[in-house]
Amino acid sequence: MAAFHDQFLKLAEQIRRRLPHVHGEESTKQALILPFIGALGYDIYDPTEIRPEYVADFAKKRPGGPAEKVDYAIHLGGTPVIFVECKSADVALHNFSGQLARYFNATPACPVAVLTNGVKYMFFTDLEEKNILGEKPFFEFDVLSFTEADVEVLETFSRERFNPGGVREQAEEIIYTSKISGYMGSILRNPPESFTRFVLGELSVFAGKRLTPRVIEKFTPTIKRAIQATLLDMATRSIKDQAEPRAEAPVPAAPPKLEVPTVAPPQPVIKIDEKL
Structure with missing residues (x-):
């Protein structure tokens, strides 16, 4: 592509x-x-x-x-x-x-x-x-x-x-x-009350609590900021993934060299004439 x-x-x-x-x-x-x-x-x-x-x-x-x-x-x-x-x-x-x-x-x-x-x-x-x-x-x-x-x-x-x-x-x-993209974009740019109510209803911290219009109004800006932060993080991760070079396959290590002991050549035998 x-x-x-x-x-x-x-x-x-x-x-x-x-x-x-x-x-x-x-x-x-x-x-x-x-x-x-x-x-x-x-x-x-x-x-x-x-x-x-x-x-x-x-x-x-x-x-x-x-x-x-x-x-x-x-x-x-x-x-x-x-x-x-x-x-x-x-x-x-x-x-x-x-x-x-x-x-x-x-x-x-x-x-x-x-x-x-x-x-x-x-x-x-x-x-x-x-x-x-x-x-x-x-x-x-x-x-x-x-x-x-x-x-x-x-x-x-x-x-x-x-x-x-x-x-x-x-x-x-x-x-x-x-x-669908257009619809999602409009929601993410300006979350409607129904979306805010849905998000808060999914969070355990609000479980069993009544989501009054005042609560919805209070948390709508928070959800909007959270959406923006999430989208920014996703974009940053995507750019980072594209910028990072792919990890190259590790080069197999060369087999260790065997240390072969050095054997000194035999010393020549010097014979001494006893008659001297």
């Missing part, structure tokens, strides 16, 4: 530099959107994988004009799995696109549709009704403003990890996690 995150940090800097010079939809595609698709691991030069100006079999011609096209259809195993509709970088995105919906609704094999202006990416699927594109995105990614959690979700759409069959479950998980 770290390598994937670093890759998008670099992409963000690249897009930030290019953005002032991008004008029009075609420039947006070439300078911003194709690099994004490439960063997800798809081969933007392989026409069997990335099909620009994709015309589906069901596409009908506009009155007096050519057939409707989707800007990019990302294929895996010969099947379209992500439709991408592009807008110019200077166009504010709306939550819904009729053209994108028509393509999605008529292509049951494609589970994801993306609407983008090269900076913001809106991911849609059929959460409310099967094979009918939802009007609200289940996930949004801003290339110039994202968190590690955003990148973690985005990575599930990469070529290496994308599972077309699990998109509905994933979309539900993303939505529920977002809603």
Whole structure:
């Protein structure tokens, strides 16, 4: 995940530099959107994988004009799995696109549709009704403003990890996690009376005692400070764990050397001639 995150940090800097010079939809595609698709691991030069100006079999011609096209259809195993509709970088995105919906609704094999202006990416699927594109995105990614959690979700759409069959479950998980996180965040920032009453009721020191409005009012600031201290401690521990180098496996000690006694060579025997 770290390598994937670093890759998008670099992409963000690249897009930030290019953005002032991008004008029009075609420039947006070439300078911003194709690099994004490439960063997800798809081969933007392989026409069997990335099909620009994709015309589906069901596409009908506009009155007096050519057939409707989707800007990019990302294929895996010969099947379209992500439709991408592009807008110019200077166009504010709306939550819904009729053209994108028509393509999605008529292509049951494609589970994801993306609407983008090269900076913001809106991911849609059929959460409310099967094979009918939802009007609200289940996930949004801003290339110039994202968190590690955003990148973690985005990575599930990469070529290496994308599972077309699990998109509905994933979309539900993303939505529920977002809603629960928002709810928990509001509680932790400003604990309501019900939460304070619950916490005090769980503490043995208040067992059997009546939790009057006065007691609740008295201990609400205390609980708020305790929450802040706990969150700070958790963040500090997390940073410390990331900063500390992993303990290396101990190097096995070398076997002790055997001290071999040094044996002195035998001294030569000098014979003395007694006749001398």
